[in-house]
Amino acid sequence: MDTQKIIESLSPNEVKILPYLNEEVKQISVKSNLDITSVLRALEFLEKKNIVKIFHEKKKIIELGVNGIHYKKNGLPERKLLNFLREKRVVLFEEAVKQSGLSDDEFKAALGVLKRKQMIELKNGRIFLSVNNELVSKKFPEENFLDFVPVDYESLSKEQKEIFSALQSRKGIVQIKDEKETTVEVSPFGKEIANSKIKTSNLIEQITPEMLKKDSLWKGKKFRRYDVTSKVPEIHGGKRHFVNQATDYARKIWTEMGFKEMSGNLVVSSFWNFDALFSAQDHPVREMQDTFFIDAESELPDKKIVKAVKEAHEGGVAGSKGWGYEWSENEAKKTVLRTHTTCLSAQTLARIKKDEMPAKFFAVGKVFRNETVDWKHGFEFNQTEGIVVDKNANFRHLLGYLKEFAKKMGYGKVRFRPGYFPFTEPSVEGDVWDEGRKEWVEMIAAGIFRPEVTTPLLGGPVPVLAWGPGFDRMLMKKYGIVDIRELYKNNITQLRKMKYWVKD
């Protein structure tokens, strides 16, 4: 391109920075009164025109990962384990697993580190603290390291690099970010342009309404040439949260298949969450360990239903032996955050009338478990649920509905195997084939409601097909998310960039 054409294509910002090209990028910004991003963009345009050459020096900056941020604030798992051991000195392995407040993965990592540091010994299923309290209180080199992150990788000593690579091998503690430092060199051609007298005032920049009113303002004039290939700044639209896009999609599948949506409260009685589903009152799932209890007494439904459920538990109904214990109404009145959407199915069965059958219902919603939070655990989940109430329903139909749902979610290959749930018999678990990782992934939980469930609620043993696959795992796979916390992170930059749920 000749000099004239180049000059014609200079944008106002390029012209603005032209006099200061020998300065540092920051200085260019100050003197031209443009922000850094605009300066960098203008420089890029100038480089394309061979006016400058831009050099990017890459730097590896070490920064904290997701877990790193957490650990820096709350201590590394090994520190937590050490603090836990400090008082007791000798602890049963199982006890430490349970009481240290660490997730399984964290516990394994912490144990490994402390063993390597020769601070503990494992003997006869016990963990022995083998160093004195003074050593226990001493900061680990890893902890010191986390304190001065972020840091340039190249500035690290040999020892620090070793600490870094040890930390890097653990999940999400530290990560390397590539940063660029930009310097500018003006080319001989650039010097020529800079020295030439630039007259850009007669080039048209933007078309204005005034121009369109008066032809003389544009007729016979030249437009400034744009570099049409150059990048433009990103823009972001508003949108539905990606999890809700996915649950909306699940809704679409179910309604297409003729299912009606059930909705209801997140705070429910143990009666609906457990008793109506034939969960024995001394079942471990009904302990605070697993379930969120709320200190409030719930109301029980119609006496007839309560009596029938009591019978199902105690002596059994419809030919069942029951659990053979004394069922307590007070236990059923305990209030919980629902642990599954199956409580909605139970409530629906209690409402449905004979002339409304066959009927099909679904739900998509939040359920809760009392869990710690790490990359694969959390206390809130999404579950999707379906029931088919039909006197002719059978096990093969159950598999048929599940297969169709999986197919519509994008999983063509499904395998069914025996499973166990207290409220279904037969029960089935379903795996879908993950083509990427070449393995079966567990995703479906289903079965036919036990007569001990259906008889009290429906008044007779009508077969009810039921399923409640966890939904998070499915949608995490779809979005390529591995850390469950990402579903609740509300990182605005990430939400803006998140792809739409597009599925045919």
Added chain:
Amino acid sequence: MTNVTFSKKIFEKDIGKIDEKMQERIAMFGTTVEEMGNEEITIDVSPNRPDLLSYHGFRRSFLAFLGKKTGLMKYKLNPPEKNYQVLADSSVKNVRPFTVCAIVKDLKLDDEKIKEIIDVQEKLHATLGRKRKKVAIGIYPLEKIKLPITFKALEPDKIKFIPLESEKEMSGLEILQKHPAGKEYAHLLAGKEKFPVFSDADGKILSMPPIINSQTTGKVTEKTKDVFVECSGFDVNSLKKTLNILVTTLADMNGKVFQMELKSGYITRKEITPSLEPEEMKISIENTNRTLGLNLNEKQLKEFLEKAGYEYNKGSVKIPAWRTDVLHEVDLIEDVAIAYGYENFIPEIPEISTIGAEDYGEVLKRKISEILSGLGMLEVSSYHLTTKDEQFSKMDIQEKNFIRLDGSKTEYNILRENLSHYLLKIFSENVDSEYPQKIFEIGKVFGKKNKIEEKENFAAAISSGNFTEIKQIAENLGKMLDIEISIKESDKNIPFLIEGRAAKLIAGEKEIGIIGEVHPKILKNWKLKMPVALFEIDFSCLAEMIAKRNL
């Protein structure tokens, strides 16, 4: 789910090579392979099958499933010999009322088997035993014990023995205070004046259930040939099942099982345990075929029931005495399905006509989301659980009427009563993202008056943003939904909004929400550097109004 680990070498010797096919078989039996090591294989056993928690128990059922040793497995029970007696003293009645016992002889124990015995005890304690509360198990070397045995309750300071893994003698109380097992299970004896013990004819204490055995008389080693087995607890049926699982496992290790005679100081009837007499239950071919969607004949039904370890004869099924999970015919039918093979069922969608429908609230949520997306707003999704600090302190709201979640494992231990504080929290976590930031959320919030109230709210916030901008959004939304939303000055102070720039949102005659600019001290609390304007609306109320209008 309980993980159970077996030796790969023994498995392969007894059952067959663990290749892909075998792993598939294990999964189709209902116990997926959880982990494959070089020497061990770990499978997942579901809580309805405690009889699979030992290797020998698993082998017995799995071989039948493979078609190798089908039908009901029979075991020889030898009647009690002289002094094979356990006397339950009336003192245990209010402490730990029941026990069932057995003697197993001629065991040839090695490391692997001892490990299995300890392991199955532990797993049974955890599952069927409900962490030893319902059932506690003790196994003792018979050569160290003089029969008959007494089960009684004593004052804690009168109990003195050396507990396992200890060197010195301790009293009952000391065990609870100092011994690791004592500390872990102390709550099971809390409030009892007397603690239960098993002692032998010489008065030596064998154990203090459900806590610990004696180091001298309660430790099984390689030298042990004969053992005394006891289960104690509160539910006789569970105790019997547990004992059956244990003695059949020991019998599979080639032990000879002897019954014992139980005498009770407070129940007159004598009892002989264990009993392996199978229970009987009816099964109908019609019910089986109707439930499974199959067309089996009686011969096939018999074949599949035998593969599941049952005996079938003319519509009647004999159920092994170690099975705990057969309550109803459907339980038999499931076992038929497993024996038939889940992989052999052909899935089918029946032709029944039903009409699908979404919940109206969900439809409306999606509409609102569309309207706000059009205005460039991002939907966010936060936890229903929150912290007192975030809901109250940071928002300058007085702590009251919150709904606590007992024993939460995280700092999130109350239910949220509004969405506004979460929107501010989200802004505070995104100070590095490009501004302006415009977000909204629709979700459940909870309140407590006489009882717990649950409704759905809808909140939107912009940063940086001012009253005019947020009011524009609220009004646009109202217009799009064809609901007239008016704004009325708030007569009372809304703590986190600026006085004079906070207002009530009114629809119809109803007050449906609040709107305003967030006070700088609240922005400071959240370490925000940009102004925020927000509104929060009662979505349930709005949805009701729209639904009524649409009628």
